[in-house]
Amino acid sequence: MTCFVGGMLGDGLAQIVSGEPFDLARNMRMASYGLLIGGPSGHVWHRFLDAAVLPHAPKSTRAVLAKLAADQLAFAPLANLALFAFIECAKGTPQHTLFVVQEKLWPTLQANWALWPLANWIAFRYLSGDMRILYANCIGVAWCMYLSLTFYSQGKFGA
Template identity: 30%
Template sequence: MLRWYQTKLARQPILTASVTSAVLFGCGDILAQQAVDRKGFDKHDMARTGRMALYGGAIFGPAATTWFAFLQRNVVLKSHKATIVARVIADQGLFTPTHLTCFLTSMAIMEGTDPIEKWRTSFLPSYKANLTIWPLVQGVNFSIVPLEYRVLVVNVVSLGWNCILSLINSGEK
């Protein structure tokens, strides 16, 4: 299975990351609805899960793949440690606020609600939650994980993170 995934990553990195992201964003929402909210499958909001999967596949997968390649090419300092720190700072200071803004506003648009209000009420809780998890994850990711596997690492950790994002987005903080 891993060899198959490696082949797909090598041949079609953005498509592979997009499909992986779609699946894991959707799974994160399923976890949020079933394991956390305990809705039961009869009351499961499939449209909500679909919106999460669509965002993961159409926006996050391609964006994260492109972003990690950009960091790899353009953020290179004299020492390995300084490079890692600079990449984490760039990731958390540039990519994360942009990603969260895209996530919250696109979810609001797909839900038919006010994107500005969604951003106002949800951005700060999302960003604060992000800062408790992702700087450490990305520090490890940027230091020891080869470029082609970084989106996969993010997607695996995102299984739980997307559950949190889905809960924040749905107003169930």
């Protein structure tokens, strides 16, 4: 539910900042991604990392770096692909997914790598597993706002 609320807040703030009329359908698409895919997959992924990567020393520098590498090189690209596909399918334009992926995946990953490694370093190093998703969802409001401003406001994603 926190991913759902984060998606609503992030996109809602983006719509306010952009000065566009509020688009409830767009807002619900972003929120629904968080509820149906982003939140559950993030929860499972973080639990997997905790169990699979040096579970005897989960906050060691080696464990944190391994988790960061796996997160940014495996999970981040897949999560963004899932987001693009979900939004396009929810809009009723699944045929646009490949175009959106070709156009937006690389810039989105670059922005992702500017924000999430530091955010996840803090999470993996200092937070307990049960607090990480809430923490990530708080940062995710800003991330969702960025995605909405970058894609929706330019008419290249959603709308």
